[in-house]
Amino acid sequence: MVMQACPYPVTDLLPHSGRMVLLDRVSGFTDAAIEADLRVRSDNIFFERGQGVAAHIAIEWMAQACGAFVGLEARRQNLPVRIGFLLGTRNFSATRAWFREGEQLVVRAELVFRDGETGVFDCTLRGADVLARAQLTLHQPVDLAAVLISQGIDLTKLDRQ
Template sequence: MAPKDYPIESLLPHARPMILLDRVIERDSNQLIAEVMVRPGIPFFRPDKGIAAHVAVEWMAQACGAYVGARTLDAGMPVRVGFLLGTRDFNCRIAWFESGNILTVSTVLTYRQEDVAVFDCKVSRQDQVVAAAQLTVFQPADMAALLASQGIAHEK
């Protein structure tokens, strides 16, 4: 059975303009591929350059979040907040993503234990990988308890 398609806005617990991915183009049980087009008017775009390479880490993190969000919605549960814990081996072959670039952002789940997961991520342009990293993410089962453990009151 093919997985259900969801709009990217329903997969992440925040809103535009900070949803940086345009859409999910493919997913299965352990991977997700999203797309983003570099263009004027989107966050972090500089008219004279495009988007700096380091923004690729956020694209990768949002692809991980979209993967988890889709799995959560498939299970009939609401999308929850997650956190990027770490980035390993970030490598980008270019300094800037130029206006008009259509990029695919792929993430593959490689490890999961309880609230922590590890993903191998890539950003490709015209079928060539231009950025890659391994991301470790954390999604607390109980956000209120996590905040309370840090002395932060949680309002619903």
């Protein structure tokens, strides 16, 4: 299936803000997949001088691509973008320990399974070749407050910026 251009900036598709948005843009999507671009920069909050960004941060890049996928679905249905949670990562592998400053990377997330509020995505990170892969399980509760309360979080003490 041919990828469609995304009409929204990635910041409109994720509930993250500021420097926690680690993707630069969504480069394309279908009903079952999304691709997002990023450049490894020294102003990335996970950047380590002299090394770059550690390979395990690819899991967050992948999770944000999954978040952008469901955020795009919400925007296309005129619904608000909601918070989601990474429940698990299976079979993560990376071909190297660090990604260097200036590298241009593409994250792809393909929906494998969805059951209500939970979804499973096969994800890859590419440069010239596949650099990392994993399968992520994510949960996006309809009633976030109920989930937080069930975990003993006092909603009156949350920062509501």
